[in-house]
Amino acid sequence: MENARLQTVLEIHGSLGIESVRELASGFSRAIRETGDIHVVLSNISDIELTGIQLLYAAAKEAAMAGKRITFSGILDSRITIKLASAGFLKEPLTDAADLHKRLAGFPVPEEAK
Amino acid sequence: MIDKFRTAFKEEAEELLGQLENALLEIESSPEDPELINAAFRAVHTIKGSAGMFGFEAIAQFAHGFENLMDLIRNGKLSVDKEIVNLCLRARDHIKQMLGEDGKPGTELTIVSESLSAEIRAITELKTVEPSGKIHADKVLPPSAGNAAEKTGAGSDGVPGNRRETDDSSPAEEMTYRIRLTPSPEICRDGTKVLKLVQELSGLGDCTSAPNVSLIPRLSALDPEKAYCNWDFILTTSKSVESMREIFLFVEDKCELAVDRVYAADGNEAVKKLGEILVDRGLVSRDTVTDALQSGKKLGEVLVENKVVTEQQLGAALAEQEHFKKVQEKRAEPGMSAASIRVASEKLDFLVDLVGELVTLQARLSRTGAVLGDSELNSIAEQFDRLISQLRDNTMSIRMLPIGSTFNRFRRVVRDLSMDLGKDVELVTDGGETELDKTVIERLNDPLIHIIRNSLDHGIEDPKMRVSAGKQRKGTILLSAMHSGAHVLIKVSDDGAGIDVEAVRRKAVERGIVPSGQELSEQEIHQIIFQPGFSTAPTVTSVSGRGVGMDVVKREIDTLGGTVLVSSERGRGTTITLKIPLTLAIIEGLLVAVGSEHFVIPLASVEGCIEIDSSLVDGSGGRDIIQYRGELLPFIHLRRFLSVPGESPKIPQIVIVNALDSKVGFVVDQVIGDNQTVIKPLGRMYKDVDGISGATILGDGTVALIIDVNRLAMAVHQDSAGRSKAG
Incomplete structure (x- = not known):
């Protein structure tokens, strides 16, 4: 985790699921509490599960309530994005995570950004 | 009529047994892949169900025990090892044999049935743990449309136990279902991969998935390991409700699955209006819809403004409407009504024969036109010629099949033979999608088996020798196919010891195949292995060594109008290339x-x-x-x-x-x-x-x-x- 101006960059490695979600939740909480916007790098995630995607939504909801936003970057593994599309979180699979916060169904954004 | 159905069952069962074999072979290297395990389970389950339905009682009975074994594996109560895969493969082979006897096994097969069933029971009884005691929570809601409840097999109360089971295995008409999946909050804690299950469900057909993300709390209120989401799906599929339930079978006590058929199979029903969908979903009454429509505003907006429905509920209803529109559009596309049909191969052969007769007749017509110098007849002959050419190309293309199905059969051959020979060999295939005339494919089976057996026995060294030669312990046989003009090149390459040219020459001279002292090029020496009775193997094994086989390869490929080429490098391996014409008709x-x-x-x-x-x-x-x-x-x-x-x-x-x-x-x-x-x-x-x-x-x-x-x-x-x- 590194601080860059008013943005915290979180780089997630490995599987975004039950095995890592508690630790990541603490990381998100700290980042939202301590700094401005949060940028999440997803290029190194190998899998995603329900707890992982829920965490991203919950963090975005928390951030939005604090007037902050969560953005993403990284090239997504096709299996991950197909999985998200099959589950209806995405309308269709996407490769570049840069637009993920705009493309995830009902993804929370700060009030002023709407 | 019954015979027709029994034949259809046998054809389908053969296919399922092929899929089962592939899945089992893959499970051996990926024993925890749930998709493979589910695929194997479904194959056994479907065979069991269909066998009972079409009077193959012995198969149904045997498959029942086999299914129990697969169920333990898929519930994680039995871990898969080589022994279990062996047992499953034997059980699969046994079903195949029973099918061959028309489902009425003789004494010998009955004894095998009993012995295999006992082996399976010994494992299942040992491993069976006490049932959870919880009642499966899924329910099939009475569908809104007319007599749909009867068609889905759902009883009036929607309780699974009261419904008449529909044929789960036989291909059914497409229907559209509304599905609500509600995972229990604790489902993720034991590692259950909910998204994977959801993906599997949506893979059953055309699916629109709508997760209810509004249930996810803000981070400060989140228990990260808890499941909050639920889903509404609209699924158009030819699969049965049972297939949907099966996906969640091993988490049945941790989620609720409600399935409601909403549209008829023929797809002629008009797309429902939003109000109707909301009423069907039990979210609003008809009166509320009528009142809201009188405001002159959009129905959805009014209902959300008045807090009659949530945005999420409205979104799911709109998604349903959109889904059905898409399905109807797809059905309206030409050629979409039936993606494929099953036709007996004899009928195709007969069609090709008829086309052949037409081609011959057309040549006669053209010739007669030319002899008579009749311009009108010539014009007809030319048009006829064009049509016949198209008909010929089309008919021939129908007979083209991907060679991959044949390739898959060899995986089992390689597995079993390498075990027999104490070798560790992997079969890698490439170009399985390459198409060839079905008669050519059928005739390639034996030559390819001979070549692969030969590679396994003579080519690939035993693990010790490989390691001492600085190679990987596991040998590889690469089976590949590719088009080359009007031919297909099929290559069998191994990374074994290669052909010992001197040993071949020596043996050829000893056996009088080649006169002593005759100069031979390396390629000519390689061709000696195709001579009848030729073998360099010092001992005869059950696999090879009798010198019968490679000459059969040559003869068969010759009769196919193809050629066999050999290239080999000592210590590096051998490649045998078969160059086969695309068609023989x-x-x-x-x-x-x-x-x-x-x-x-x-x-x-x-x-x-x-x-x-x-x-x-x-x-x-x-x-x-x-x-x-x-x-x-x-x-x-x-x-x-x-x-x-x-x-x-x-x-x-x-x-x-x-x-x-x-x-x-x-x-x-x-x-x-x-x-x-x-x-x-x-x-x-x-x-x-x-x-x-x-x-x-x-x-x-x-x-x-x-x-x-x-x-x-x-x-x-x-x-x-x-x-x-x-x-």
Whole structure:
């Protein structure tokens, strides 16, 4: 985790699921509490599960309530994005995570950004 | 009628057994892959269900125990190891054998059934833990549309126990279902992969998934390991409700699955209005909809403003409407009504025969038009010709099948034989999508088995030798296919010891196949392995060593009009390449005349034609060699080789063909032109005629013989070599 101006960059490695979600939740909480916007790098995630995607939504909801936003970057593994599309979180699979916060169904954004 | 269904069941069961075998072989290397385990389970489950339905009671009974075993595996109560895979494969083979006996096994198979069932029971009874005691929570809601409850098999109360089970396995009509999945909050804690299950469900057909993300709290209120989301799906599928339930079978106590069929199978129902969908979903009453519509605003907006429905509920209803529109559009597309149909292969063979007769008749029509000089008849003949060409290409394409299905069978062969031989060998396949005529594919099975067995036995070294030679312990056999013009190249490569050229030569001399002291090129030595009775194996094993096999390969490939090439490097491995024509039914040929006889040379082998003065090709000058595009090529006189009486014309023609990986020339009197050649087999009396592979009927009703290009090329080379030595 590194601080860059008013943005915290979180780089997630490995599987975004039950095995890592508690630790990541603490990381998100700290980042939202301590700094401005949060940028999440997803290029190194190998899998995603329900707890992982829920965490991203919950963090975005928390951030939005604090007037902050969560953005993403990284090239997504096709299996991950197909999985998200099959589950209806995405309308269709996407490769570049840069637009993920705009493309995830009902993804929370700060009030002023709407 | 019943027999028809039983035949359909047997065909389907054969396919399922193929899928089961593939899944089991993959499970062996990925024992925890739930998709593979589910696939294997479903295959066994479907076979069991269908077998009972079509009167194959013995199979149904046996498969029941097998299914229990698979169920333990998929519930994680039994871990998969080699022994379990072996048992499953044996059980699968046993079902196949019972199918072969029309589901009425004789005494011997009944004993095997009992013994295998006992083995399976010993495992399942040992591993069975007490049931959870919880009642499966899924329910099939009474559908809104008319008598749909009866069609889905749901009872009036929607309780699974009260419904009549629908045929789960047989292909059904497409239907559209509304599905609500509510995972329990604790479902993720034991590692259950909910998104994977959801993905599997949506993979059953055209699916629109709507997760209810509004239930996810803000981070400060989140228990990260808890499941909050639920889903609404609209699924259009030909799969049964049972198939949907099966996906969640092993988490049945941790989620609720409600399935409601909402649209009829024929797809003729009008797309429902938003209000109807919301009423169907039980979210609003008809009166509320009527009132909201009177406001003049959009119905959805009004209902959300008045907090009658949430945005999420509205979104799901709109998604349902959108989904059904898409499905209807798709159904309206031409050709979408039936993606594929199953047709007995005999019917296809008959169709090809009929097309062959039409091609022959068309040639006759064209010829008659030309003889009579009737322009109207010629015009009809030309149109007929175009149509026949299209019909021929279309019919032939129907018979084309991907060779991958044959490749898959060899995975089992490699697995079982490598175990027998104490070797560790992996079969890797490539190009399984390459298409070939089904008759060619059928005839490739035996030659490929022989080659693979040979690679396993003679090619790949045992693990110790491989390690000491600095190789990986596990050997690899690569089976690949690719198109090359009108041929398909099928390669079997191994990373084994390669052919010991000296040992082959020595053995060939010992057995009198080659005279002692004769100079042979490496390629010629490689070809010796295809001689009948040739083997360098010091001992005869159950796999090979009797010298029976590779000669069968050569013979079979020759009869297919193909060639076999060998390349090998000592210590690095061997590659055997089969070059096979795409089809054996109707080919493009080059019609030539020798005296009063006509012959057809397969056009795919023809490189070019040249005219030459007879004094240069009469053979009196010694060797029959011509210069063609800077190359010196040997040639042969078809007239002499085939003993056609008469004199050659003053200026004969030479057809240059590509065969056995080199070019040779065939001297003919006249090249007539291309000819759509319907291949007819030679009768039993003529099957051994040297240099001829078949016959065809020409437009005037006469018979033309089809030249066996490989055999003639071999004769040219032998003739040329003989003259060299004599010279």
